Amino acid sequence: MILTNIETVPGKRIARHLGLVQGSTIRAKHVGRDFAASLKNIVGGELKGYTELLQESRAEATQRMVAQAEKLGANAVVNVRFTTSSVAQGASEILAYGTAVLVVEAG
Amino acid sequence: MSLSTEVILSLGIPIGLIVLGRVAGKRIERKHYESIAERERAFAAKPAFSARDAMLVRPIADARLATGSVVVSVDHFKRFIAGFRMLVGGELGSYAPLIERARREAVLRMKESEPRADAYINTRLETSTISNASQNEGTGTIEVLAYATAVRFEPLQNGRLPGS
Numbered sequence: 001m002i003l004t005n006i007e008t009v010p011g012k013r014i015a016r017h018l019g020l021v022q023g024s025t026i027r028a029k030h031v032g033r034d035f036a037a038s039l040k041n042i043v044g045g046e047l048k049g050y051t052e053l054l055q056e057s058r059a060e061a062t063q064r065m066v067a068q069a070e071k072l073g074a075n076a077v078v079n080v081r082f083t084t085s086s087v088a089q090g091a092s093e094i095l096a097y098g099t100a101v102l103v104v105e106a107g
Numbered sequence: 108m109s110l111s112t113e114v115i116l117s118l119g120i121p122i123g124l125i126v127l128g129r130v131a132g133k134r135i136e137r138k139h140y141e142s143i144a145e146r147e148r149a150f151a152a153k154p155a156f157s158a159r160d161a162m163l164v165r166p167i168a169d170a171r172l173a174t175g176s177v178v179v180s181v182d183h184f185k186r187f188i189a190g191f192r193m194l195v196g197g198e199l200g201s202y203a204p205l206i207e208r209a210r211r212e213a214v215l216r217m218k219e220s221e222p223r224a225d226a227y228i229n230t231r232l233e234t235s236t237i238s239n240a241s242q243n244e245g246t247g248t249i250e251v252l253a254y255a256t257a258v259r260f261e262p263l264q265n266g267r268l269p270g271s
Contacts, residue, residue: 002170002171003171003172004170004171004172004256005172005229005254005255006159006160006170006228006233006256007159007258009170009172010167010169010170010258011167011169013237016135018180023164024127037180037248040127040180041180041182041183041248042124042127042131042138042183043128043131043132043135043183044128044131044132044135044179044180044181044182044183044185044205045132045135045136045179045181045182046177046179046180047133047177047178047179047180048178048183050178050248050250051176051177051178051250052236054176054178054250054252055176057173057220058176058252059177070249080129080172081194081231082174082231082233082252082254084233084250084252085235086235086236086237087111092237094249
C-alpha cells in the first residue's frame, strides 16, 4: 500500500478512484504516564511518554485506514490527512483519512 | 506546625519549582537546540517543501508518506512569567522558543523516518494542545506533527537526467 499526501503517486497513473477511506482511534493516557509527565512539566522539554502514545495511536489509525482501502481493492491512498481532537479530559481522537485509489505503472 | 514552617512550605515549594524550572529548563533548551542544529546540518541537502510540486526537475522513482511528531511542555519558570504577561496582554515571548523547538524537531523526525528520500514535498505541520489532568487545561503542553510525501529521484544516467 502506497501512501502519499499529494494528489497523485509520482511515476504512476491513477486508474480508478475508490472513494474516501478513514481510520481513527481514541486513546486515553494512563496514570503512570500522566504522573511522569507532571514531573517533567517542571523543567519543560519533551514528554516522551506522550510522544510515543500519540505515535502508536497514529500508526493504529493509519493501519485502520489502510485496512479499509484494502477492502475496496485499492493499492494506494493519496491525499492523506491527519487530525487530532480532544474528545474528553485526558483523551484524544486521532483521525487519518485519504482517498483510496488504484494505480498502475505510467506509460 | 508553626506559622513560619507553613509560610516556608507554601512559598518555598512553588519558588523552588520555578527556580528548578529556570535552571534545568534553560539547560534542556540549550542542549536541544544544539542537537537540532547538528541534525539539521546532516539533512541540509534534503529539503522539505511546503509546495506540492516543488519545481522538481528530476523524475521521481518512489514516494511514500513520512511523519514525525513530538510532545513538548513549557517549564515552570516560563509558565510563571507567562502568568504575569497574561495580566497585561501582548506577545508571550517566553513560549516562542518552545514551539519553535517542537516544530524543528518534528520536521527532523519526519526526515529521519525516511532517511533515504531526496526531498520531502507537501510538508504539513499540525499543532494540537494536549490537555493535562494534573494541570489546568492544556497548560503549555503541545503536540506538533509534521508529515510529507518523501520522494526519491530516479538515479542520474552518466550524470544526465534519464531521457534527456
